[in-house]
Amino acid sequence: GAVVSQHPSRVICKSGTSVKIECRSLDFQATTMFWYRQFPKQSLMLMATSNEGSKATYEQGVEKDKFLINHASLTLSTLTVTSAHPEDSSFYICSARGPGGGYEQYFGPGTRLTVT
Amino acid sequence: GENVEQHPSTLSVQEGDSAVIKCTYSDSASNYFPWYKQELGKRPQLIIDIRSNVGEKKDQRIAVTLNKTAKHFSLHITETQPEDSAVYFCAASIRGGANNLFFGTGTRLTVIP
Numbered sequence: 001g002a003v004v005s006q007h008p009s010r011v012i013c014k015s016g017t018s019v020k021i022e023c024r025s026l027d028f029q030a031t032t033m034f035w036y037r038q039f040p041k042q043s044l045m046l047m048a049t050s051n052e053g054s055k056a057t058y059e060q061g062v063e064k065d066k067f068l069i070n071h072a073s074l075t076l077s078t079l080t081v082t083s084a085h086p087e088d089s090s091f092y093i094c095s096a097r098g099p100g101g102g103y104e105q106y107f108g109p110g111t112r113l114t115v116t
Numbered sequence: 117g118e119n120v121e122q123h124p125s126t127l128s129v130q131e132g133d134s135a136v137i138k139c140t141y142s143d144s145a146s147n148y149f150p151w152y153k154q155e156l157g158k159r160p161q162l163i164i165d166i167r168s169n170v171g172e173k174k175d176q177r178i179a180v181t182l183n184k185t186a187k188h189f190s191l192h193i194t195e196t197q198p199e200d201s202a203v204y205f206c207a208a209s210i211r212g213g214a215n216n217l218f219f220g221t222g223t224r225l226t227v228i229p
Contacts, residue, residue: 012177030214043162043222044160045219046216046218056168093159093160095217101148104150105150109158110157110159112157
């Protein structure tokens with residue numbers, strides 16, 4: 001149980017275009033999901049906390065108009081990278097708080113974004 | 117906010133030896149400390165976690181210790197095997213709040229056969 005999926009797993013896009021990444025909790029409802037970015041050989045950096053039915057909470061330094069987050073249902077959160085630039089190329093990982101809002105977070109498999 | 121530091125950044129051990137990774141945290145309100153193993157290009161996998169009301173927890177070859185007073189916690193892997201080779205991340209979180217995970221910088225463990 002507690003499986004989180006992400007789609008797509010890899011995406012290549014041109015500079016200036018937008019890319020949407022989906023994060024789904026497959027077998028449980030997730031009122032809270034988290035979006036992380038991970039650059040090569042670096043740690044996971046929390047970008048924002050996504051709450052179902054309300055606005056996301058962004059970490060300091062993360063542009064909310066560039067990284068649009070929508071958590072429209074209890075099983076789906078989306079991250080849209082708008083007007084992508086090469087420096088946005090990274091590994092984006094979502095996670096969801098476990099069933100019942102427990103301590104543990106369950107991670108998606110990640111999305112490798114390459115902006116050319 | 118919370119600041120988690122992790123050492124060492126790289127660690128090489130002979131197969132069968134023990135490996136120890138240490139982390140410190142800054143926010144005394146943190147009360148949940150998970151450890152994740154991440155293989156290249158894969159998602160982080162939870163390997164063990166500890167809550168602030170416990171000083172030590174063990175699961176087969178893996179153990180975690182927590183010193184709340186000193187605000188540090190450690191991962192111990194005994195009888196290491198080549199398949200233990202990966203990047204390990206510690207994290208800290210405040211359960212009851214936003215439950216955000218703040219990650220350490222990671223330790224690349226290499227187990228030499």
